[in-house]
Amino acid sequence: MKSTKSILILLIINSFHYLSFSQNLGIENISTYRTLLDNKNVGLVVNHASRIDNTHLVDTLLALGINVSIIFSPEHGFSGSFNAGEYVKDTYYRDSIPIISLYGELKKPSVDHLKNIDILLFDIQDVGVRFYTYLSTLHYVMEACAEQGVNLLLLDRPNPYTDYVDGPVLESEYSSFVGLHPVPIIYGMTIGEYALMINGEGWLKNKQKCNLSIIKIKSYSRSKTMYFKFPPSPNLPTMNSILLYPSLCLFEGTVISVGRGTDFPFEVYGAPFLNYPFSFYPNPNFGSKKPKYNQEVCYGVDLRRNIDNDYKKLNLDFLIHAYNASPLDYKKIFFNNFFNKLAGNNKLQLQIINNLSEDSIRESWVNGIESFLLVRKKYLLYD
Incomplete structure (x- = not known):
């Protein structure tokens, strides 16, 4: 069993072809x-x-x-x-x-x-x-x-x-x-x-x-493209999954799957009750022993494509669309207690339930971000 696990680890590490900058x-x-x-x-x-x-x-x-x-x-x-x-x-x-x-x-x-x-x-x-x-x-x-x-x-x-x-x-x-x-x-x-x-x-x-x-990192600049030599965790096996992670991880506090138990976690989202043409089928695997909707067909959205480092936005469209596409019975249970911990507040859940636009939701973040930027500035080591 131990040797098999080691082989799996090596396969994942060796399959991660993205290289870091120089x-x-x-x-x-x-x-x-x-x-x-x-x-x-x-x-x-x-x-x-x-x-x-x-x-x-x-x-x-x-x-x-x-x-x-x-x-x-x-x-x-x-x-x-x-x-x-x-x-x-x-x-x-x-x-x-x-x-x-x-x-x-x-x-x-x-x-x-x-x-x-x-x-x-x-x-x-x-x-x-x-x-x-x-x-x-x-x-x-x-x-x-x-x-x-x-x-x-x-x-x-x-x-x-x-x-x-x-x-x-x-x-x-x-x-x-x-x-x-x-x-x-x-x-x-x-x-x-x-x-x-x-x-x-x-x-x-x-x-x-x-x-x-x-x-410090030698000769580092924030403007440089950054890739990973090794996957940082089992369910972030590609650069696309890493770049989609900030947006899709919010689904972990909902009834929606992010593709754990597939070969493309955090590059898709869906659920058995959604009405989309794309489908995936979660199964226990190296990254997820007990995936959400294990061995059930999930219908959703496929986000696998070349997402470069310009893809820098916390995308709420995925979450808003999935909520709006859910049948009424699932809207009632769409969010679980974990969601507010991920969001860091109870407002985001209520904003989505109350059908606020992404622009309106983003507007509610402005003061907090501006205050944080003043704090952040004191500790930056690189241009």
Whole structure:
């Protein structure tokens, strides 16, 4: 079973043909941070995408004689193979280094985990969207480091949306692991810039400050096209799915499927009760063990096409059209309790139910976005 799972992981990684731009990611600037790790007990917060070329950061550091004492992994696990929301157990790397799941019994490193650690490295590829849980893992790692006096070294990475901000700002009463902070759905920052904002805005418990250092991306510009070397999670296997994710993920709080259990998750949407010519048929697969509408024909919309990085808008048309196309009985149950956590408020649901236009809904976001842009500006590291 383990060998089969490993083969599947490799197939997914090797099938992701999109390459990043020529600038060096933080992880690749190893000459900048290697000396900070010598003669230290080092911990890592990493997953399957934490690689220099095709070599994992753990192996790179071990080959350099760095003492890697403990590894922490986010949602989807160290291997990047666990389903969304799936409980991830602790394990070991090469039967020797403990891998502590931060998406299992704990969401935050414990005192025992960090008591002998001198420095913690964080290298996780996010997608620039508020409800992607790697940001929450970053928050709790920073909080643990602040509480226990451990230095945090973040290896910076871009995402497709570092030059764009869109969506409603999260209201505090809707804070959860899919959105902890008062930011728009698309917040327009690298993960390093975001970490600086968490620190600077006092968002950690008791307004503590983490001793944070950033290894910047060399020669990075927000205007550069950004692609991914490896899929950031099992259900974002293509660049199209990543670019559609901010818009389609809102369907996760509804009765509509986003194609989990198909070969094209987050590139379609639909349900058995919709009346569209396109159809898909969810089945359990690598990315989804229990997909919505398992083995039922879903009718919906196919969004598979070449979407380039100019596709930078939180598209509400999909959501509005799906709601309006639903029969009355399904409109009554269209939204579930998860939707408001994803939206960051209860207004968006009501706006759609009350048949507001996308332009009117967007107008309600303007003041929040303008205020956030003033906060964001303080922490930007790149032009």
